[in-house]
Amino acid sequence: MNQTTSSSSPTGTTRAIRGRVLHFQRDPQFHDDAYQYWEDGVLLVADGRIAAAGPYAELAPSIAPGTEVIDHRGKLIVPGFIDTHVHYPQTDMIASPSPGLLHWLDTYTFPEERRFAEPEYAAAVASFFADELLRNGTTSALVWSTVHATSADALFAESHRRNLRLATGKVLMDRHCPDFLRDTAESGARESADLLSRWHGKGRLSYAITPRFAPTSTEAQLAACGELARAYPDALIQTHVAENRDEVKWVAELFPQARSYLDVYDRYGLLRPGAFYGHAIHLDDDDRRRLADTGAAVAHCPTSNLFLGSGLYDFHQSDAHRLNLTLATDVGGGTSFSMLRTMNAAHKVARMGGYHLTALRMFYLATRAPADALGWGDRVGSFAPGNEADFIVLDPDATPLLGRRSARSETLEEQLFAFAMLGDDRVIDSVYVMGERAGV
Numbered sequence: 001m002n003q004t005t006s007s008s009s010p011t012g013t014t015r016a017i018r019g020r021v022l023h024f025q026r027d028p029q030f031h032d033d034a035y036q037y038w039e040d041g042v043l044l045v046a047d048g049r050i051a052a053a054g055p056y057a058e059l060a061p062s063i064a065p066g067t068e069v070i071d072h073r074g075k076l077i078v079p080g081f082i083d084t085h086v087h088y089p090q091t092d093m094i095a096s097p098s099p100g101l102l103h104w105l106d107t108y109t110f111p112e113e114r115r116f117a118e119p120e121y122a123a124a125v126a127s128f129f130a131d132e133l134l135r136n137g138t139t140s141a142l143v144w145s146t147v148h149a150t151s152a153d154a155l156f157a158e159s160h161r162r163n164l165r166l167a168t169g170k171v172l173m174d175r176h177c178p179d180f181l182r183d184t185a186e187s188g189a190r191e192s193a194d195l196l197s198r199w200h201g202k203g204r205l206s207y208a209i210t211p212r213f214a215p216t217s218t219e220a221q222l223a224a225c226g227e228l229a230r231a232y233p234d235a236l237i238q239t240h241v242a243e244n245r246d247e248v249k250w251v252a253e254l255f256p257q258a259r260s261y262l263d264v265y266d267r268y269g270l271l272r273p274g275a276f277y278g279h280a281i282h283l284d285d286d287d288r289r290r291l292a293d294t295g296a297a298v299a300h301c302p303t304s305n306l307f308l309g310s311g312l313y314d315f316h317q318s319d320a321h322r323l324n325l326t327l328a329t330d331v332g333g334g335t336s337f338s339m340l341r342t343m344n345a346a347h348k349v350a351r352m353g354g355y356h357l358t359a360l361r362m363f364y365l366a367t368r369a370p371a372d373a374l375g376w377g378d379r380v381g382s383f384a385p386g387n388e389a390d391f392i393v394l395d396p397d398a399t400p401l402l403g404r405r406s407a408r409s410e411t412l413e414e415q416l417f418a419f420a421m422l423g424d425d426r427v428i429d430s431v432y433v434m435g436e437r438a439g440v
């Protein structure tokens with residue numbers, strides 16, 4: 001039960017949220033002082049932002065009389081999860097059986113995406129999608145729309161209404177796809193620039209330049225993406241790379257002059273900080289060096305990679321090159337909106353490669369790492385003072401089994417690991433967006 005005592009300050013709501021508080025400052029894989037954790041901690045929130053975070057005993061004297069205190073003692077408070085690769089138009093075709101990526105795209109994905117030409121349809125799915133993100137504790141995301149500008153409009157409008165920090169973009173796709181989903185190099189660039197001018201930087205929203213993947217863009221379209229990226233240096237970029245062996249072969253045939261699949265994007269100036277490469281499984285070391293040198297990020301999508309049989313992400317090589325790694329669901333190729341379930345799959349993928357992915361690292365990869373990679377590290381992803389107060393509360397007793405395992409947990413790592421292996425949306429007790437409880 002949440003225990004609430006009273007109200008608000010003249011400048012806006014001030015509240016104190018008490019519980020076990022955890023957040024990350026850097027990657028625990030490479031640093032000893034990577035996180036802060038207070039068993040009896042508190043977040044002080046004023047006007048939707050973090051005013052302070054620390055031990056309750058230390059901060060209690062600074063809590064003004066009359067401040068609303070929300071008591072989540074025993075539960076874990078972490079920054080809201082951030083999903084760096086998720087397709088909102090694929091919400092209703094999640095769990096579609098298929099032998100692999102290219103068949104899955106033709107059979108289920110493209111026919112479903114066609115429906116998003118209809119603004120009312122797009123708006124209805126956008127609303128459900130936002131609910132589902134929040135129900136799973138995901139408070140920010142880098143999201144795919146469809147080729148229709150109206151689909152991006154629908155998600156931007158829904159996110160703006162809910163005051164979510166979220167990015168999306170219209171898909172660019174001018175070949176090797178059905179006519180009903182095809183734009184042109186010219187119309188794609190024009191519509192992207194128009195959406196960007198209307199939504200990028202509006203409230204908490206950002207625009208992402210979104211070429212689907214190399215096979216569905218002509219050289220002219222990739223060149224236009226590069227021009228857009230140069231014209232808007234602070235826009236995000238997202239695409240897919242080296243997900244599936246058949247796809248990699250196809251790209252080699254389509255772009256014989258490129259050294260590799262990743263090199264296609266590199267040639268058009270699409271590798272830079274704020275550029276997210278989904279999957280990135282079948283890479284070589286030159287590719288990894290380019291990703292590292294340019295500051296581009298990887299969105300690792302383990303439930304999707306397993307579901308579509310795409311391959312196993314190489315964590316050893318990823319770390320050896322210090323790749324800018326983040327975790328993502330890739331719904332609807334991915335099979336869950338839950339970042340906890342995504343951690344579960346990531347851990348097992350890593351295990352198959354003889355790599356131990358710790359729970360601390362996985363929580364970092366779902367909070368601070370994506371915030372930094374998105375350029376939002378001074379806004380979300382941690383409890384630094386001044387950050388926007390997007391956070392979630394995880395219940396270690398959410399299910400009977402999790403409760404029993406949590407009772408045996410002797411370390412923070414063990415408790416986080418139990419959440420990651422046994423948890424899903426049932427674990428998400430409460431979700432706060434800009435300090436306000438989201439009604440999910």
Ligand code: GUN
Nearest residue numbers: 109212213240304330333
């Ligand atoms: N490659 C190109 N489009 C897609 C997509 O929608 N999902 C996945 N997983 N891979 C893709």
Ligand code: ZN
Nearest residue numbers: 085240278330
């Ligand atoms: Zn994808």
